[in-house]
Amino acid sequence: MLPWSNFSATPWSQLLSFIFIFLSFLPHISWASEWIDYSPDGYATMTHYSLPENFIAACGCTSTSTNYPTAAMNQMAYGSSTSYGPACGQCFNLTLLNSFLSNPPFYPNVTKSVVIKVTDLCPLSHSGWCNATTHGPNAGSHYLNFDLAWPSSSIPNDFFPSNEPLYGCTDFGVWNVSYQSVSCTNWKGWNNAAALGSVVNLGYSACCPNNPAGSTNDTCPSYSDDSGIPPDTQTSGFTISSPISLLPIVTLAVSLLSHVL
Incomplete structure (x- = not known):
């Protein structure tokens, strides 16, 4: 009874x-949310943001990881709305193709690439470059956006090329890039044990695999699906709801x- x-x-x-x-x-x-299921390689947009060195970002990767190239991934591809997601610890080779916002588009003469480790979350928003969902891409017509931590001591200051006399600026802000999922053995921080793994005292609130291969045994689960998706992402106010x-x-x-x- x-x-x-x-x-x-x-x-x-x-x-x-x-x-x-x-x-x-x-x-x-x-x-459950509708996370973006992306291919191992393809095209994306790239932006950049300021991340202080020794800062512990959403994945809870060791602070030493900030001494090497890292990036945040857009929320619905990252796979979480609050903390770590399946993208944490994944490494990608990002290659600059052309500037997105400039008119006409700027195509660099020299091909530049960087291998990054995903350590952070770029929150979902109504507009901007991290707003792609399964229902539609961002303004660059891509479902992925990599927000590069830059300037960084591990990336040259002139990494983003420009033509100031023609465009009147040295920073285009948004780039079209190609990406390839790669082994983290190609990442600059791979040979520094202090740059690998999660912050120990964060316990289960951190997940940053050394070199995830994409299987469920070595990839972080979605913190959102485990702990529930809050009604507000705290930064954008955007709500994902299921009927x-x-x-x-x-x-x-x-x-x-x-x-x-």
Whole structure:
């Protein structure tokens, strides 16, 4: 017998009581998100942001990792809305193709690439470069955006080429890039043990594999799916919601109630 059942109540009132109590638990149920399933190589946009050295970002990678090339990935490809996601620890070779915002587009004469390790999350937003979802790409028509931690002591100051006389600026801000998923043995920090792994005292709130190969055994789970997706991402105010049908809930309620009446 269910604890809220009552011999003096009618079956209809018991059904309503059951549904009311069941619905009261809905806010605590974690609904899965539609994360972007990207290919191992392809095209993306690249932006850059300031990340202080020795800063511990969303993945909880060791602070020494900031001494080497790192980047944040857009939220719905990163695979989490609050902390670490499956992208944490993944390494990519990023190659500059052309500037996106300049008119006309600028194509560098020298091909420049950098191997980065994903250590951070670029939050979902209504607009901007990290707003791609399974329902549509960002303004550059790409589903991935790498937000490079730059300037960085590990990346030359002139990494982003420009033509100031023609364009009147030295920083185009947004680039089209090609990306290739690579082994982290190609990452500059690979030979420094202090730059690998997670911050120990963060415990289960950090996940930063040395060299994830993409299998479930060595890839971080989605912190969001494990701990629930909050109604607000705290930085963008953007909410991802899943439509909830009450029909299966009512059907379940009727089925369970039939066994106790």
